[in-house]
Amino acid sequence: xxxxxxxxxxxxxxxxxxxxxxxxxxxxxxxxxxxxxxxxxxxxxxxxxxxxxxxxxxxxxxxxxxxxxxxxxxxxxxxxxxxxxxxxxxxxxxxxxxxxxxxxxxxxxxxxxxxxxxxxxxxxxxxxxxxxxxxxxxxxxxxxxxxxxxxxxxxxxxxxxxxxxxxxxxxxxxxxxxxxxxxxxxxxxxxxxxxxxxxxxxx
Amino acid sequence: xxxxxxxxxxxxxxxxxxxxxxxxxxxxxxxxxxxxxxxxxxxxxxxxxxxxxxxxxxxxxxxxxxxxxxxxxxxxxxxxxxxxxxxxxxxxxxxxxxxxxxxxxxxxxxxxxxxxxxxxxxxxxxxxxxxxxxxxxxxxxxxxxxxxxxxxxxxxxxxxxxxxxxxxx
Numbered sequence: 001x002x003x004x005x006x007x008x009x010x011x012x013x014x015x016x017x018x019x020x021x022x023x024x025x026x027x028x029x030x031x032x033x034x035x036x037x038x039x040x041x042x043x044x045x046x047x048x049x050x051x052x053x054x055x056x057x058x059x060x061x062x063x064x065x066x067x068x069x070x071x072x073x074x075x076x077x078x079x080x081x082x083x084x085x086x087x088x089x090x091x092x093x094x095x096x097x098x099x100x101x102x103x104x105x106x107x108x109x110x111x112x113x114x115x116x117x118x119x120x121x122x123x124x125x126x127x128x129x130x131x132x133x134x135x136x137x138x139x140x141x142x143x144x145x146x147x148x149x150x151x152x153x154x155x156x157x158x159x160x161x162x163x164x165x166x167x168x169x170x171x172x173x174x175x176x177x178x179x180x181x182x183x184x185x186x187x188x189x190x191x192x193x194x195x196x197x198x199x200x201x202x203x
Numbered sequence: 204x205x206x207x208x209x210x211x212x213x214x215x216x217x218x219x220x221x222x223x224x225x226x227x228x229x230x231x232x233x234x235x236x237x238x239x240x241x242x243x244x245x246x247x248x249x250x251x252x253x254x255x256x257x258x259x260x261x262x263x264x265x266x267x268x269x270x271x272x273x274x275x276x277x278x279x280x281x282x283x284x285x286x287x288x289x290x291x292x293x294x295x296x297x298x299x300x301x302x303x304x305x306x307x308x309x310x311x312x313x314x315x316x317x318x319x320x321x322x323x324x325x326x327x328x329x330x331x332x333x334x335x336x337x338x339x340x341x342x343x344x345x346x347x348x349x350x351x352x353x354x355x356x357x358x359x360x361x362x363x364x365x366x367x368x369x370x371x372x
Contacts, residue, residue, distance in 0.1 A: 017356070020363045024316070024331045027309055028294040029221040036224070036238040040216055040245065047209035047249040160281065201239065 147172040150196070162201035169196045209249050215267050216245060222333035223268065225292040227275035229324050234292070236278050244274035265339040268329070272343060292328075315365050323358045330355055 142150045151168040158164060171192050176185045216223070220241070227237035248270055293313055316324060322344070329340045337355070341348045 017359050017363070020359050020366075021331055023308075023312060024327060024362075026305075027312065029225050029332055030234075030292050030294045032220050032224050033234075033238060036242060037220075039242050040213075040220075043242070043246055043249060044209055044213040044216070048213075201243075 144169075156197060158201070164201055165198040167196045169194050211263060212245060212248055212267065215264055219264065219267070219333055221292075222328055223271050225328045225332060226268065226325055227271055227278075228292045229321060229328060230272065230275040231279045231282065233282065236282060237275060240274040240278045241271050244270040247274075262339055262342060264335070265342040268333070268335070268339070268343045311366065311369055312362075315362055315369075318365075319358065319362075323354065326351070326355050326358060 141152070144150050148169055148171045151170075154166045154168070156164045156166050171194070173190045173192060175188050175190055177188045178185045223241050224234070224237055227240045228234050231237045231240060244267070248267065293309075316327065319327070325344070326340065329335045329343065330337075335343075337348050337352045340346075340355075341351045344351065346354075
């Protein structure tokens, strides 16, 4: 028996507006990328850990939601998640250093650069060293490898007004220093500070 | 920042993330930038302290959509929009043997949707996919409720008549 094949131009019944709606609804939206989900989980987890909950806000519930969000997004927390793919030219980076300590702004505002400025607030000093100091409760440093320690995040604003997460990385190096006179070698440890800037804009 | 505020935002993101990204993609025309815009908008909302009095915000869902929309509009001002944005947020079925008709129909539907102006495409995303009310959409698009409702009905009718023409021809 020949297999029945419908005409390719046969139109599904679209009689009413409701059916039209359901036809449009049948077009599935693409899922969000893992990169975005990862960044969002990180954002919310950071926000939830920083906010001081009232006694009524049960910690268990917050953790539960966080786990639910993470589970629904099917991702976990990853160290170095800020180190995203390069889609933006970071060459236009300015030296303005911002902290995240200051107050907020109406997110419905259309001016992103202005709102960023209000949200992040200007530091009193442009010194990177001073920028790392603050009255933040968060840990000041983060050990990322055997010999590298990262400072807490700093924020760099590009000329386009986008914010880039950055860190000051202190890398310890074990060197052999040879005395030119005696030719004796001795082990010394050198700490090299360098700035690490995220490739991806955003907080 | 009000405790519980970020929890609510996380819930909204979890429930509406596909529509939020679709709306931003529709405006910007680039999926990567659209996702960045969604992230930036939520980052602003999470960190802001000005919405401590959430009582002032009648509808937090609409507020989130509006924030993402504004963020996307900002990006779109800097980067020119690309064509074929719909294919960046609609998952079109592959033309398999038994799904061939459905896939062809969907392709046709997407082609018709692509012909719509940006605002009407956005209306479709907000109403059909995000399942928002006309009042919420009005708040997001800064348009009176009645205008939104009329515009939506006309858009659907227009689509239906165009689709009928395609299949009658």
